[in-house]
Amino acid sequence: KAGVTQTPRYLIKTRGQQVTLSCSPISGHRSVSWYQQTPGQGLQFLFEYFSETQRNKGNFPGRFSGRQFSNSRSEMNVSTLELGDSALYLCASSLTGTSGTNNEQFFGPGTRLTVL
Amino acid sequence: AQRVTQPEKLLSVFKGAPVELKCNYSYSGSPELFWYVQYSRQRLQLLLRHISRESIKGFTADLNKGETSFHLKKPFAQEEDSAMYYCALILMDQGGKLIFGQGTELSVKP
Numbered sequence: 001k002a003g004v005t006q007t008p009r010y011l012i013k014t015r016g017q018q019v020t021l022s023c024s025p026i027s028g029h030r031s032v033s034w035y036q037q038t039p040g041q042g043l044q045f046l047f048e049y050f051s052e053t054q055r056n057k058g059n060f061p062g063r064f065s066g067r068q069f070s071n072s073r074s075e076m077n078v079s080t081l082e083l084g085d086s087a088l089y090l091c092a093s094s095l096t097g098t099s100g101t102n103n104e105q106f107f108g109p110g111t112r113l114t115v116l
Numbered sequence: 117a118q119r120v121t122q123p124e125k126l127l128s129v130f131k132g133a134p135v136e137l138k139c140n141y142s143y144s145g146s147p148e149l150f151w152y153v154q155y156s157r158q159r160l161q162l163l164l165r166h167i168s169r170e171s172i173k174g175f176t177a178d179l180n181k182g183e184t185s186f187h188l189k190k191p192f193a194q195e196e197d198s199a200m201y202y203c204a205l206i207l208m209d210q211g212g213k214l215i216f217g218q219g220t221e222l223s224v225k226p
Binding site: 003004033035042043044045048055056058090092097098099103104105106107108109 | 152159160161162165202206208210211212213214215216217218219
């Protein structure tokens with residue numbers, strides 16, 4: 001089975017721009033979660049989508065948004081980028097999501113976003 | 117507030133020595149805890165979960181509700197165990213939000 005894929009792997013943007021990151025889950029997985037990883041804050045939960053619906057959301061401003069398509073692929077969008085948004089963005093897929101019984105998260109390689 | 121604490125940023129041991137990576141949590145609900153591991157240049161992956169009560173790669177972790185801990189242990193460390201280890205907690209009363217500790221880097225020296 002192919003693993004979770006994320007595109008692009010690296011991005012450089014300037015303050016004020018917006019960015020869209022993409023995540024393709026493992027085939028058959030209906031849940032996609034997004035995390036932000038920084039040296040200072042560690043791994044922080046952004047949101048989870050399940051069957052095209054946002055099921056859960058972390059404590060991030062509204063500039064961070066996402067969506068999930070019918071094929072379970074997910075996108076994350078960050079608008080009006082700030083320097084502090086520089087981070088590794090990880091997505092993870094699972095069969096049932098974290099609240100289900102098959103809740104093991106399978107992580108992608110991440111997208112490294114640098115905001116200048 | 118819900119929290120996962122890994123007090124050691126770096127743990128360095130010699131090959132063959134026992135290792136214990138500490139994890140403490142703060143959560144009023146019924147905890148479901150995991151250990152995730154990230155080897156160099158690899159993805160974050162699940163190592164073990166407390167409900168499975170299994171030993172993976174010689175590692176075990178026991179949930180101690182009294183001490184609110186979920187420490188990861190291995191009796192004899194191997195060089196290939198060197199990695200970043202993250203303790204994680206599912207907040208079932210918040211829709212299954214997954215929160216992570218800050219991680220502990222384990223370095224096993226020959």
